[in-house]
Amino acid sequence: MATTAKSRMLTGSKAMVEAIDQEMERDPRVFVMGEDVGKYGGIFGSTTGLFEKYGPTRILDTPISETAFIGAAIGAAMEGMRPIVELMFVDFFGVCMDQIYNQMAKIHYMSGGHVKVPLVLMTAVGGGYNDAAQHSQTLYATFAHLPGMKVVAPTFPDDLKGMMIAAIREDNPVILMFHKGLQGLGWMDQLDASIGEVPQEPYTVPLGRSRIVREGNDVTIVGIQMMTVHAMKAAEQLKEAGIDAEVIDLRSLVPLDRETILRSVAKTHRLLVVDEDYQSYGMSAEIAATVAEAGLYDLEAPIRRLAIPDVPIPYSDPLENFVLPNAEKIAEAAKALVNM
Amino acid sequence: MATTAKSRMLTGSKAMVEAIDQEMERDPRVFVMGEDVGKYGGIFGSTTGLFEKYGPTRILDTPISETAFIGAAIGAAMEGMRPIVELMFVDFFGVCMDQIYNQMAKIHYMSGGHVKVPLVLMTAVGGGYNDAAQHSQTLYATFAHLPGMKVVAPTFPDDLKGMMIAAIREDNPVILMFHKGLQGLGWMDQLDASIGEVPQEPYTVPLGRSRIVREGNDVTIVGIQMMTVHAMKAAEQLKEAGIDAEVIDLRSLVPLDRETILRSVAKTHRLLVVDEDYQSYGMSAEIAATVAEAGLYDLEAPIRRLAIPDVPIPYSDPLENFVLPNAEKIAEAAKALVNM
Amino acid sequence: MATAEIVKEIPVEKARWMYETMVKIRYYEECMVQAYAEGKTPIFNIGAGTVPGEMHLAAGQEPAAVGMMAHLTENDTVTAPHRPHHHAIAKGVNLKRMTAEIFGRQSGLGKGKGGHMHLFDPKVKFACSGIIASGLPPAAGAALAAKMQGKNWVAVAFVGEGGANAGAFHETLNLAALWKLPLIVVVEDNHYGISVPKEASTAVPFNDIRGVAYGMPGFRVKDNDPLEMYRVSAKAVARARQGEGPSLIEIETYRYLGHFQGDPEVYRPKDEEAQLRKKDPIPRMRNWLLEQGLASEEEIAGMEARAHQEVDEAYAYARESAYPQPEEALADLFEPA
Amino acid sequence: MATAEIVKEIPVEKARWMYETMVKIRYYEECMVQAYAEGKTPIFNIGAGTVPGEMHLAAGQEPAAVGMMAHLTENDTVTAPHRPHHHAIAKGVNLKRMTAEIFGRQSGLGKGKGGHMHLFDPKVKFACSGIIASGLPPAAGAALAAKMQGKNWVAVAFVGEGGANAGAFHETLNLAALWKLPLIVVVEDNHYGISVPKEASTAVPFNDIRGVAYGMPGFRVKDNDPLEMYRVSAKAVARARQGEGPSLIEIETYRYLGHFQGDPEVYRPKDEEAQLRKKDPIPRMRNWLLEQGLASEEEIAGMEARAHQEVDEAYAYARESAYPQPEEALADLFEPA
Numbered sequence A, B: 001m002a003t004t005a006k007s008r009m010l011t012g013s014k015a016m017v018e019a020i021d022q023e024m025e026r027d028p029r030v031f032v033m034g035e036d037v038g039k040y041g042g043i044f045g046s047t048t049g050l051f052e053k054y055g056p057t058r059i060l061d062t063p064i065s066e067t068a069f070i071g072a073a074i075g076a077a078m079e080g081m082r083p084i085v086e087l088m089f090v091d092f093f094g095v096c097m098d099q100i101y102n103q104m105a106k107i108h109y110m111s112g113g114h115v116k117v118p119l120v121l122m123t124a125v126g127g128g129y130n131d132a133a134q135h136s137q138t139l140y141a142t143f144a145h146l147p148g149m150k151v152v153a154p155t156f157p158d159d160l161k162g163m164m165i166a167a168i169r170e171d172n173p174v175i176l177m178f179h180k181g182l183q184g185l186g187w188m189d190q191l192d193a194s195i196g197e198v199p200q201e202p203y204t205v206p207l208g209r210s211r212i213v214r215e216g217n218d219v220t221i222v223g224i225q226m227m228t229v230h231a232m233k234a235a236e237q238l239k240e241a242g243i244d245a246e247v248i249d250l251r252s253l254v255p256l257d258r259e260t261i262l263r264s265v266a267k268t269h270r271l272l273v274v275d276e277d278y279q280s281y282g283m284s285a286e287i288a289a290t291v292a293e294a295g296l297y298d299l300e301a302p303i304r305r306l307a308i309p310d311v312p313i314p315y316s317d318p319l320e321n322f323v324l325p326n327a328e329k330i331a332e333a334a335k336a337l338v339n340m
Numbered sequence C, D: 001m002a003t004a005e006i007v008k009e010i011p012v013e014k015a016r017w018m019y020e021t022m023v024k025i026r027y028y029e030e031c032m033v034q035a036y037a038e039g040k041t042p043i044f045n046i047g048a049g050t051v052p053g054e055m056h057l058a059a060g061q062e063p064a065a066v067g068m069m070a071h072l073t074e075n076d077t078v079t080a081p082h083r084p085h086h087h088a089i090a091k092g093v094n095l096k097r098m099t100a101e102i103f104g105r106q107s108g109l110g111k112g113k114g115g116h117m118h119l120f121d122p123k124v125k126f127a128c129s130g131i132i133a134s135g136l137p138p139a140a141g142a143a144l145a146a147k148m149q150g151k152n153w154v155a156v157a158f159v160g161e162g163g164a165n166a167g168a169f170h171e172t173l174n175l176a177a178l179w180k181l182p183l184i185v186v187v188e189d190n191h192y193g194i195s196v197p198k199e200a201s202t203a204v205p206f207n208d209i210r211g212v213a214y215g216m217p218g219f220r221v222k223d224n225d226p227l228e229m230y231r232v233s234a235k236a237v238a239r240a241r242q243g244e245g246p247s248l249i250e251i252e253t254y255r256y257l258g259h260f261q262g263d264p265e266v267y268r269p270k271d272e273e274a275q276l277r278k279k280d281p282i283p284r285m286r287n288w289l290l291e292q293g294l295a296s297e298e299e300i301a302g303m304e305a306r307a308h309q310e311v312d313e314a315y316a317y318a319r320e321s322a323y324p325q326p327e328e329a330l331a332d333l334f335e336p337a
Ligand SMILES: Cc1ncc(C[n+]2csc(CCOP(=O)(O)OP(=O)(O)O)c2C)c(N)n1
Pocket: B035, B064, B066, B088, B092, B095, C082, C083, C130, C131, C132, C159, C160, C161, C162, C163, C164, C190, C192, C193, C194, C255, C259
């Protein structure tokens, strides 16, 4: 997204709120539902100020009844409304997945395309702040595996705004995951990546296209959200070691921009996939499989995956740090790959 | 499993019932819960005759409250019981996944190994009989992606018995998926594979080991359950075309027997993975990634996946046939691979 | 059957509509028994024949559908469960395209993608789903949308008595009561959830009392009585339209057939169906129409003929319709941009 | 505070135990406020400091825990939600290892893997979980296991008033009532689910009435009264032990602190905490013990000192304990064969 005269520095959460706000102004059918989205402004700040502006008829605090209120969003969408509904932590999907994957995601198909379900389900993902096994997951692949919903996970503030607006305007259900650590919340680690230039005007960033956030020739590193941020830091370290890494920020899991990855691997001949989700049966496998199918002859080294090693996220600092990929581990893996 | 003097031909469902029966006789802590597991004997015959033998105190019909009764099985397991609980169709996981993946699968880890959850969750998977989008899925990867539970999916009657007994004796939670089409039910397509020699005595088949159901040198075909059966048929067709396929029946998704696959690919140099689950972010990706990581140099052709093409399972015959892999499609894909 | 009193409350054309629609539903289900059996004899194979897959029929449960739907218009939403034909027909779903869908044809409501548990007719705001109680939350959402748009439209969700023990039931009733949504939840108590009788699934004898847990009125209709269902539904719909909030209705109804076609029915007394059929609501309503002078034998015969004809035409349409092309399986996943 | 009557029902040692335990809980939570703040000033960073991650404290909610736990033994099961310290302490969870767990140490209950929302002490059959209402089904399972084993053990599940609107609540109460399980569900009404007040989440003013939906007794305890909680719990536990089935209790209680530490609390009146603290159950119970002659000032001082010392020792133990080795993250996924 090119910055314009009218862009300012915004945090991830402010960028997202601005997107929702502008769309609510534009389209009276847009409304927000979720736990603590009202006065509280969303536990992760995804609705800050909107209750004050739009009041309780468009910003609806819900009971702790995810099946009922996410299902209600689906029903409202089927009637022509354009709900944005928040699942507070993605980890809670287990209490409401039937509505999400058997109803929301399948109705368009089962109806032969006659029923639209224009809905944005936004949800917080990610760990790294010791919130333990039930509040730290990303579950990217859990959603991306099940057909009928777009699944996007923007990393940077400008994409958070542009993809949120695109998601709201989209006539299909979209799961929009935002990473807690990249929202620029005052009570989390302050990361540079969580603040960025964001144009003031409404704009859309197309769903389903990755972005090359660093060009390079020696190795392709594919990441998403926090792993993109770590990969970019790793790329700096690699540069010092004389390795020129290309970093792709996936941004979207469904649709998956396979072309960009394949093109990059055709150039670098080496692929490292980094994922904050569980390794097995995850996003890293899908990227690897894509290249093993369609880019095999480009590879000059085995594909390498770096992800959560198939255990729940442990609470204690040394344990959680051990399972989470970070810049050092990425740099190390990339080096090993290049030296193969 | 070597057949013995005391083995008979049994259907998949009878083999499974025999396993449960023998374990219930052996261990008074074993009991069964689920919808219609009582007088009805299980919609897919997984408890036929057990209610008559053990009565309502050990074979418990439940309300349609999957969260409550699967959660109750977890609680009972934590108290030293050894419940077998049935989720009638795997497709219904969305109403109870929190209990399954956030409680059942994580408690052992979160407790530092101090709390055991010895539980078998058995569930029916698979399509091919026009039961449409909400009753035809396998969802192999949905479960296999989430750590803390073993996920097994036996294909043949002898494995159904042996793996069920192993699962019941296992001190960890096990998801045991059985394929509706391979249970030998009187009201389904009659497949040869759904009947087989099954030893009378109790025995276990270790969880986590695949089985090579056909040895060959030209291409490795990895399948599970119905796809294994189709792959074996395809292998016959391939034989006529002069292609000698090795067919691996995965049997277990977690743990995943990566060694057998790698060894096979080291021999055949070609890999085709066939899956009745959705293709993207699925089992086929994990197998492909495993080989792209650890067996890349063995490959003489790109890896090929054949799976549900990322749409919900459609109802109508021509549509469902189109999305389901079958022997012909497998043979075709294998031929293309060998001729590459 | 309710006594003469109800005559004052029910317009004659509604009474006739209810009767004719019950006949239509019953005949539809009877034809489906036949169609479903085609290609499944001598060996029953669920995936074979003209209409493959699971088939849950509603013969005997007509009163729940017609008693409620008599009060609804095309603007009101209905969600139904896995046993949806009676609701669909009473709601005015396009019968030809519904039948074509069940036959898996391209001209079906869902182009053959949905099937009998997944019928969607947005024109009359009808939807159903094969997951127990999953229609309740979306119905609440439709009610919410009506409220937000300032319409006096209502939404009705049907669920079996077995489904009233699902979490979605509780969550939805609480949400609807809390937000005073124009939602009505109708529990069809046909005594069984597949093989499990109500007393083995439900801690209370009747679900109407569960309204107490949400401060919402609970109504109970006994004896599968279409007129009583009409009366009670009138109250619930009026409340909803007037912004007074949701209601809960439980109707005692009869499931004549197995849970699904092919059900061995080992779990119920052999003569249960026959006993239930003795109380069949259709002849009861027929007699009542005659007794009350609301329709003559001739008029009734005309209604019956019309109902049969419409059903016959729908089946004929389905049979004549083409199957979808295989590759169409890949279409309709997403709405194009 | 209940009047003199209760003296006849409550053995003196129970009354003293309740007081001492309330003091212990309160002091534990106050120490946790401090420990949690360490390393989080001047800038609050949830992932920093001695005790990182979310922290939900129960200061003010002691009566719910002690009034119930006074009736339980080590054989009875308790499941608690995300705000579990008061239940854990009253249930007799190993305080040192619990604190070490919260501090993320190797000597913790879960070797540092669980954290404050995931405390498991199988010795006293205590478990908790961070997912709302997720402890109810397993508690029903523990009750089922007791019943199957012919034991008169009971299971108690605690849940917030916000959690009483989750589907798991409905499903579990129905199952427990249906099977007459020795289960007691205690709803702690601290008026908020994070920021959402009860009247914005719950369609009825009080949850005790929801017992009606399951044919089960519903009890209500007002004013955060530990003695009344004791009395009501006695009835519910006795019923359960005698095989008469489950009960539902709602207690009106007070959440003095934010939902979690760091909560900006924009949603509640500034003086609410101060108002609630005026009715603090701990001094009320202290006065009552004195008035009723159940303990002297000296004895009370001794109880308080003992409670403080135990807590201090637990915190000291935690601080002295080592962190786990990083690679231990890979252990404990599965029970070895
Ligand atoms: C969540 C879920 N659990 C289980 C099933 C399987 N199932 C289909 S119909 C049925 C019984 C439903 O009983 P009831 O609600 O009384 O409706 P009825 O069949 O009597 O019309 C069950 C258990 C399902 N479809 N969805």
